[in-house]
Amino acid sequence: MIEVHALRKIYDHHLAVDNVSFQLEPGQICGLVGPNGAGKTSVMRCLAGLIPASAGTMAVAGYDGQRDLIELKRHLAYVPDDPPLFDDLSVGQHLELIGRLYQVPSFHDKALRLLETFQLTDKLDAGATTLSRGMRQKLAVCCAYLFDPAVLLLDEPMTGLDPPGIRELLASVRSRAETGATVMISSHLLPMIEGICTHYLVMKQGELKFFGTAAELRQRYIGTRSLEEAYFAAIDEQTDRHEVDLGNDPNRACEPRVMEVVA
Numbered sequence: 661m662i663e664v665h666a667l668r669k670i671y672d673h674h675l676a677v678d679n680v681s682f683q684l685e686p687g688q689i690c691g692l693v694g695p696n697g698a699g700k701t702s703v704m705r706c707l708a709g710l711i712p713a714s715a716g717t718m719a720v721a722g723y724d725g726q727r728d729l730i731e732l733k734r735h736l737a738y739v740p741d742d743p744p745l746f747d748d749l750s751v752g753q754h755l756e757l758i759g760r761l762y763q764v765p766s767f768h769d770k771a772l773r774l775l776e777t778f779q780l781t782d783k784l785d786a787g788a789t790t791l792s793r794g795m796r797q798k799l800a801v802c803c804a805y806l807f808d809p810a811v812l813l814l815d816e817p818m819t820g821l822d823p824p825g826i827r828e829l830l831a832s833v834r835s836r837a838e839t840g841a842t843v844m845i846s847s848h849l850l851p852m853i854e855g856i857c858t859h860y861l862v863m864k865q866g867e868l869k870f871f872g873t874a875a876e877l878r879q880r881y882i883g884t885r886s887l888e889e890a891y892f893a894a895i896d897e898q899t900d901r902h903e904v905d906l907g908n909d910p911n912r913a914c915e916p917r918v919m920e921v922v923a
């Protein structure tokens with residue numbers, strides 16, 4: 661469902677993602693973890709087609725990241741950590757926009773059910789600018805869920821959510837995966853994602869330090885008793901760094917100014 665091969669992202673001579681490869685199947689939930697600046701958001705934004713990769717290949721739901729970008733975007737939802745909502749639209753209008761854009765059948769009923777799940781029913785007519793930080797996050801998740809994408813990329817989705825909101829979000833991620841979605845979830849809240857992830861991708865300074873199943877992670881770092889302990893073992897592991905020509909990014913000159921939408 662997600663295939664990434666030798667992904668590299670260079671911003672103005674800064675190597676943010678270096679030679680990252682991984683593959684995820686339907687139903688799998690991958691925790692994307694690593695220290696600040698590790699390259700997690702860059703991986704997600706490349707996958708979502710919001711920024712061009714400097715090198716490497718990607719495919720989502722069988723659609724190539726370069727040749728079939730529009731189809732790829734139809735099958736993928738990216739929820740950034742600070743969702744850029746439309747200031748002039750209400751909660752209901754956001755869902756209506758997504759429902760119409762993605763031609764979701766009976767989207768009204770579905771939207772109302774999602775709002776109920778995420779305790780936003782009483783905000784149906786509220787303007788986006790009047791929402792709290794956590795409510796904005798919940799609305800972005802509702803918009804992403806509305807069109808049932810095959811792939812969900814959730815960047816720090818728990819930021820700003822209250823404990824019931826976090827519980828609801830994690831349960832919803834699990835049930836999306838049970839119905840066949842592939843989910844990548846980046847988070848620094850390791851104990852919270854530990855219960856739902858089938859796979860982990862650990863990054864540090866652009867490098868992939870580990871990719872595999874939760875069982876493989878435990879096996880590789882024997883003696884670690886939690887995801888947190890395995891995480892520290894993975895990021896402390898020394899690897900040989902290779903030289904990369906940072907001046908030779910064919911996409912650097914034409915990188916677009918990105919206008920993100922909510923889903």
Ligand SMILES: Nc1ncnc2c1ncn2[C@@H]1O[C@H](COP(=O)(O)OP(=O)(O)OP(=O)(O)O)[C@@H](O)[C@H]1O
Pocket residue numbers: 671672674675676694695696697698699700701702703
């Ligand atoms: N638009 C940009 N221009 C230049 N450098 C950038 C840009 N976006 C990210 N970077 C750099 O790329 C590196 C990776 O950033 P990225 O946001 O992908 O990390 P992250 O793992 O998501 O971090 P965090 O956990 O803090 O959100 C960082 O060193 C960052 O400063």
